Amino acid sequence: DSGVTQTPKHLITATGQRVTLRCSPRSGDLSVYWYQQSLDQGLQFLIHYYNGEERAKGNILERFSAQQFPDLHSELNLSSLELGDSALYFCASSESRFRSYGEQYFGPGTRLTVT
Amino acid sequence: GEDVEQSLFLSVREGDSSVINCTYTDSSSTYLYWYKQEPGAGLQLLTYIFSNMDMKQDQRLTVLLNKKDKHLSLRIADTQTGDSAIYFCAESTPRDSGNTPLVFGKGTRLSVIA
Numbered sequence: 107d108s109g110v111t112q113t114p115k116h117l118i119t120a121t122g123q124r125v126t127l128r129c130s131p132r133s134g135d136l137s138v139y140w141y142q143q144s145l146d147q148g149l150q151f152l153i154h155y156y157n158g159e160e161r162a163k164g165n166i167l168e169r170f171s172a173q174q175f176p177d178l179h180s181e182l183n184l185s186s187l188e189l190g191d192s193a194l195y196f197c198a199s200s201e202s203r204f205r206s207y208g209e210q211y212f213g214p215g216t217r218l219t220v221t
Numbered sequence: 222g223e224d225v226e227q228s229l230f231l232s233v234r235e236g237d238s239s240v241i242n243c244t245y246t247d248s249s250s251t252y253l254y255w256y257k258q259e260p261g262a263g264l265q266l267l268t269y270i271f272s273n274m275d276m277k278q279d280q281r282l283t284v285l286l287n288k289k290d291k292h293l294s295l296r297i298a299d300t301q302t303g304d305s306a307i308y309f310c311a312e313s314t315p316r317d318s319g320n321t322p323l324v325f326g327k328g329t330r331l332s333v334i335a
Contacts, residue, residue, distance in 0.1 A: 108266075139323070149309065149325040151323065162322055164322055213263055214262065215263050
């Protein structure tokens with residue numbers, strides 16, 4: 107158990123809908139990263155938050171957004187869902203300070219299926 | 222941009238050693254990681270190595286880094302059926318902005334034959 111929790115574990119929804127994925131980092135970790143894992147694209151970095159502020163963006167679509175709250179949990183919002191958004195979404199946390207050198211610990215993931 | 226390459230499949234007999242290889246392109250990579258993913262599960266951090274090291278050993282796991290060739294390997298001694306999984310190599314690079322998201326390879330599927 108990495109100490110990172112994600113809910114829900116599975117999510118099935120229809121095209122055009124909006125969903126919210128939730129992540130709680132390990133106790134004391136200030137950084138949260140979101141990744142998407144799909145068969146064709148592999149593991150892709152989406153976005154990084156540090157202590158409530160966005161730090162880096164990767165291959166995140168404009169239909170997707172995220173935030174990190176004062177209690178350090180994070181939510182990833184996916185809207186206008188398309189079939190191609192079906193994937194495993196992972197969050198990871200790190201005990202990084204300003205420069206995130208540290209190793210990242212992953213949650214169990216949320217499997218999103220868009221029908 | 223950064224790129225990490227791995228062979229996709231490896232099959233070994235139980236009790237043998239497994240060697241999973243990885244190459245990366247970013248010469249400024251400072252941290253290199255190995256993650257394990259079992260079916261239906263998340264990514265488990267196995268080990269990591271800093272670029273100022275050549276080797277790191279942790280029980281059955283040995284990581285070798287050839288910085289000149291940008292080649293990383295993970296050796297699993299006495300491979301067991303429980304080692305069957307997908308192994309991901311990942312690298313991270315420090316930036317002035319302080320953000321170092323992981324760049325992953327496509328993963329090597331290790332099958333252990335009893």
